Amino acid sequence: MGTPAGPGTASTPSPADSDLVRAALGRPVDRTPVWFMRQAGRSLPEYRALRAGTAMLQACQDPDLVTEITLQPVRRHGVDAAILFSDIVLPLVVAGVDIEIKPGVGPVVAQPVRSVADVDALPDLEPEGLGFLTTAVGRLVAELGATPLIGFAGAPFTLATYLIEGGPSKEHARTKAFMYAEPEAWQRLLAKLAVSASVFLRAQVDAGASAVQLFDSWAGVLSAADYAARVLPHSRAAFDGLGDRAAGVRDVPRIHFGVGTGELLPLIGNAGADVVGVDWRVPLDEAVRRVGPGYSLQGNLDPAVLLAGRTTLDAEVRRVVEQGRAARGHVFNLGHGVLPDTDPGAITHVVELVHELSSRA
Ligand code: CP3
Numbered sequence: 454m455g456t457p458a459g460p461g462t463a464s465t466p467s468p469a470d471s472d473l474v475r476a477a478l479g480r481p482v483d484r485t486p487v488w489f490m491r492q493a494g495r496s497l498p499e500y501r502a503l504r505a506g507t508a509m510l511q512a513c514q515d516p517d518l519v520t521e522i523t524l525q526p527v528r529r530h531g532v533d534a535a536i537l538f539s540d541i542v543l544p545l546v547v548a549g550v551d552i553e554i555k556p557g558v559g560p561v562v563a564q565p566v567r568s569v570a571d572v573d574a575l576p577d578l579e580p581e582g583l584g585f586l587t588t589a590v591g592r593l594v595a596e597l598g599a600t601p602l603i604g605f606a607g608a609p610f611t612l613a614t615y616l617i618e619g620g621p622s623k624e625h626a627r628t629k630a631f632m633y634a635e636p637e638a639w640q641r642l643l644a645k646l647a648v649s650a651s652v653f654l655r656a657q658v659d660a661g662a663s664a665v666q667l668f669d670s671w672a673g674v675l676s677a678a679d680y681a682a683r684v685l686p687h688s689r690a691a692f693d694g695l696g697d698r699a700a701g702v703r704d705v706p707r708i709h710f711g712v713g714t715g716e717l718l719p720l721i722g723n724a725g726a727d728v729v730g731v732d733w734r735v736p737l738d739e740a741v742r743r744v745g746p747g748y749s750l751q752g753n754l755d756p757a758v759l760l761a762g763r764t765t766l767d768a769e770v771r772r773v774v775e776q777g778r779a780a781r782g783h784v785f786n787l788g789h790g791v792l793p794d795t796d797p798g799a800i801t802h803v804v805e806l807v808h809e810l811s812s813r814a
Contacts (some may be wrong), residue, residue: 466599468663473534473601477664477706477728477749479781485774485811486533487804488603490710491790492526493538496797499525509554510546513539519589520596527600530801534601534664535593537657539586541607541668542615544653548578550616558621565619567631569638575616578649583656594661601664603708604657608669609646609687611711616642625674632683643687651694658695658703666708667691667724670789673713673732680717685724692725708751712789718743733788736772738779749782756787759799770803774810785811 468474472486494500500522504512512518522538542552542560551563566572593602615621617628632639654665669688672680688709696702709721710730721729722744729748731740733755740750758769777783785807791800 468594468597468599468601471533471599471601471663473603473784474663474706476782476784477708479727479749481813482782482811483813484533484808485777485783485785487785487807488532488534488536489526489530489787489791489800490536492530492532492800493522493536495791495793496795496800497525497529498797499529509540509556510543510552513543514547514585516585516589516592519585520592523589523593523602524596526800527597529797530804532804534603535597536603536666537590537593537605537662539605541605541612541670544578544606544649545612545616547582548576548649550576552615555620560615561620562616566613566616566642567627569635572635572638572642572645575642575645577645578652580652580656583653586653586656587660590657590660590662602657602662603664603666604654604662605666605668606650606653606691607646608667608672608684608709608711609643609650609691610672610675610684611668611670612646612650613639613642614671625671629674632679636683639683640687643684644690647687647690648694650691654691654695655703658705662705664706664708665695666710666730667726669709669711669714672711672717672721673715675717677716677720681720685720688724708784710751715743719745722748728782728784730786731788737776737783741779746781748780749784750777750780751784751786753786753788754803756789756792756795759787759795759803760792763799763802766799766803767806770806771810774807 472482475482476486519538523535527535546552553561555561614625614628617631692707698704706727708728709724709726712732715735728751729744731752733753737750754773
């Protein structure tokens with residue numbers, strides 16, 4: 454690990470000067486920064502060893518485990534950022550909603566939100582409940598030195614899908630039906646989730662996170678019109694809740710990501726992002742055209758390519774790095790999370806190759 458972070462002077466490397474932060478803001482970088490969604494956990498044997506016997510949501514609230522699991526991929530792969538080991542449903546859990554993460558399935562909600570009364574009965578997230586998070590982030594920032602820590606939260610829409618469906622879903626039909634049938638309760642639900650996301654993000658930035666990502670993983674199931682009218686304002690509220698950026702309050706780069714958002718790319722930046730995450734369906738040079746000027750891009754190697762052998766992998770990494778040059782700044786990542794069967798060696802190889810291809814030194 455590097456030396457503890459000092460103030461941002463030329464002689465003391467600091468996360469605020471890192472390639473990740475620079476790329477996010479469209480400033481010159483030494484090398485294209487690279488990290489992986491779901492880099493913590495999943496494919497690492499040292500993760501599985503550490504997690505044995507502890508339920509996912511319990512592990513997320515244990516500062517020792519959070520610190521160690523967050524650091525594992527940084528040590529092993531030499532990625533340019535750490536992402537906090539946590540989960541998008543954690544703020545709901547801390548607020549008192551009965552949710553379990555079932556291995557191989559995902560979050561399961563004991564009493565799904567199906568009525569207006571259910572929306573109004575949802576408990577609020579109190580910042581006082583996030584002491585474990587502050588402790589973990591504080592330790593991580595000290596350990597990481599010049600490597601930035603990315604904090605995150607689930608976007609209101611994606612969290613609403615879990616609450617309403619009661620678990621993972623393909624069509625999200627119940628969610629959409631509720632959105633159309635109960636427009637006022639829908640707005641109240643998403644507004645509540647935006648406040649909770651803001652509280653969760655604020656705690657991470659106040660404890661030292663250098664960037665934040667809002668995951669709207671399932672927003673791609675919406676039409677652009679519904680996304681713009683019924684979802685985007687709440688994602689914007691989640692970011693805006695970080696405070697007055699122009700006044701320097703929690704002024705850290707903001708990344709916004711969803712899957713299958715090709716049709717939404719012209720809108721997503723309006724949520725207040727510096728960086729728009731792109732999945733593998735839209736090449737980055739085309740994504741630049743759709744997203745418009747003023748944003749950096751993050752992505753977008755197909756996670757399945759990591760399972761396809763080195764020849765394909767190298768060609769695809771080269772293509773993504775090349776197409777990423779069209780953006781004002783590029784953060785190399787996958788188009789979605791690391792798949793469970795991924796060979797950790799392939800991940801390390803991608804980090805090395807991206808650095809080699811993009812090095813300006
Ligand atoms: O990216 C990281 O490595 C940081 C940690 C992180 C986790 N979940 C840990 C986790 C992050 C950023 C998330 C975000 C998350 N959680 C999202 C958005 C990102 C995405 O993938 O679209 C979503 C939709 C969730 C909800 C969730 N939690 C799902 C769908 C699952 C997978 C269930 C499974 O086993 O396939 C989880 C569980 C989860 N979250 C695991 C990890 C490491 C696996 C649990 C385990 O190891 O037992």
